[in-house]
Amino acid sequence: MALLMEHQFKQLPADKQVETRSFLESVSYLPPFFDCLGSTVFAPIKADIVGNITTIKAVFDSNPSRFKTLQKILEAEKELHGADWPKVGATLALMWLKRGLRFIQVLLQSLVDGEKDENNPDLIRVNCTKAYELALKKYHGWLVQKLFKAAVFAAPYKADFLKALSKGRKVKEEDCLDKIRQFLVNFTAANDAIYEMYTKMNAELEYTV
Amino acid sequence: MALLMEHQFKQLPADKQVETRSFLESVSYLPPFFDCLGSTVFAPIKADIVGNITTIKAVFDSNPSRFKTLQKILEAEKELHGADWPKVGATLALMWLKRGLRFIQVLLQSLVDGEKDENNPDLIRVNCTKAYELALKKYHGWLVQKLFKAAVFAAPYKADFLKALSKGRKVKEEDCLDKIRQFLVNFTAANDAIYEMYTKMNAELEYTV
Ligand SMILES: CCCCCCCCCCCCC/C=C/[C@@H](O)[C@H](CO[C@@H]1O[C@H](CO)[C@H](O)[C@H](OS(=O)(=O)O)[C@H]1O)NC(=O)CCCCCCCCCCC
Numbered sequence A, B: 001m002a003l004l005m006e007h008q009f010k011q012l013p014a015d016k017q018v019e020t021r022s023f024l025e026s027v028s029y030l031p032p033f034f035d036c037l038g039s040t041v042f043a044p045i046k047a048d049i050v051g052n053i054t055t056i057k058a059v060f061d062s063n064p065s066r067f068k069t070l071q072k073i074l075e076a077e078k079e080l081h082g083a084d085w086p087k088v089g090a091t092l093a094l095m096w097l098k099r100g101l102r103f104i105q106v107l108l109q110s111l112v113d114g115e116k117d118e119n120n121p122d123l124i125r126v127n128c129t130k131a132y133e134l135a136l137k138k139y140h141g142w143l144v145q146k147l148f149k150a151a152v153f154a155a156p157y158k159a160d161f162l163k164a165l166s167k168g169r170k171v172k173e174e175d176c177l178d179k180i181r182q183f184l185v186n187f188t189a190a191n192d193a194i195y196e197m198y199t200k201m202n203a204e205l206e207y208t209v
């Protein structure tokens, strides 16, 4: 689990404000997560997430002190873009990014919880499918849902996935799962806070792609 | 057919050498072709092709007079990269690009030849499938083949596709098909010449993705 553990998310402060700079730094280490899935088929997904991060970073870099927290970005863009908001700018990018993060979070949580297909205990398809259903399915039309169903067959064996997450080092599965558990604490808290912010600010959209 | 007709490929000279500069200019107008297919699902395909063009252009721009024709690029890279060649540089990018171009070529040819599914004469799925089988299928593993099968359902109606190719202008279907026929002459000749060059130089690879 070296890949993720070396770049933990920061602990959320009491006011639940996510700092933009450290958030961007932490998420920038996540796209290689999709390389761990092993197939080039996942390259477009990785590209989509990298695009989200790039969009948010560009806004942040335009005025780092003004955009100290993610909420400041949403507030400023709401003001700036009027009727186009929230389907615009970093607000839109973060709306999608958080769904990708939730996919990763639910997938990892399901693995550490030991959820498995008893007939195929070495596979992670059930865990991917659960993550997809909770994080993304409702924002995808029938075609992308169909593509997901095909793509999930390219998901690696659990052992290979855990090994890839450990950067190919030989680590005991239990040790790896422990590290994932640790990683999930701040990661889940940060992502939950972002979801809450979207609800509170009425920034969530339900359209499908 | 405004989209393609405004940017015809140059006629091939007698020695069948494709000039890099005008080739790059002509292909740079092709990526929007995938927008005409209508669904965002095709965005990763468009991105792959744009990537190929960018790779070739970067090599060309590094020394335009040296890389006057596509063949000069392959020869120089063969010399430069030794055992890594041809799975490298602009040679690799053009290897894949020509397959995408062949897909477009066979699809358009099949449309102007009036090939259709008698039970679904308004659809272009049979034409897409034919183009896929001739141009790409053998270079794709079972998973990407499966994704293609799902993606082809997102292909637009024939009338909508032709309209999109005409940049949304109202043109008679017959006029549009005529323009496609004209476009195909030089386009097919250039692409055939590129395929021949890959065979002659032993630069073709059969690996699947
Ligand atoms: C020849 C063969 C034919 C092949 C057929 C090709 C098929 C290709 C299908 C590719 C689908 C790739 C997934 C990307 C889907 C994207 O469409 C969506 C929305 O994407 C958002 O759209 C916004 C505008 O509406 C903005 O542009 C956002 O961009 S902005 O930054 O500009 O604001 C952008 O992220 N993102 C998503 O759904 C997010 C996806 C996250 C996925 C997480 C994990 C899933 C893992 C699965 C593992 C088993």
Ligand SMILES: CCCCCCCCCCCCC/C=C/[C@@H](O)[C@H](CO[C@@H]1O[C@H](CO)[C@H](O)[C@H](OS(=O)(=O)O)[C@H]1O)NC(=O)CCCCCCCCCCC
Pocket: A040, A041, A042, A044, A045, A144, A147, A148, A151, B037, B044, B045, B048, B049, B051, B052, B053, B055, B089, B092, B093, B094, B096, B097, B099, B100, B103, B128, B136, B144, B147, B151, B152, B155, B209
């Ligand atoms: C959450 C939901 C889950 C969604 C699941 C996501 C699934 C995404 C699957 C995406 C497949 C996209 C197609 C791209 C496939 C590409 O893998 C291949 C090889 O691509 C080449 O690879 C080389 C290295 O081997 C170099 O990197 C080349 O790059 S280099 O420039 O660096 O040298 C690169 O082009 N290109 C291809 O097969 C070319 C494809 C052309 C396609 C033409 C038309 C097909 C149209 C179909 C219309 C009905």
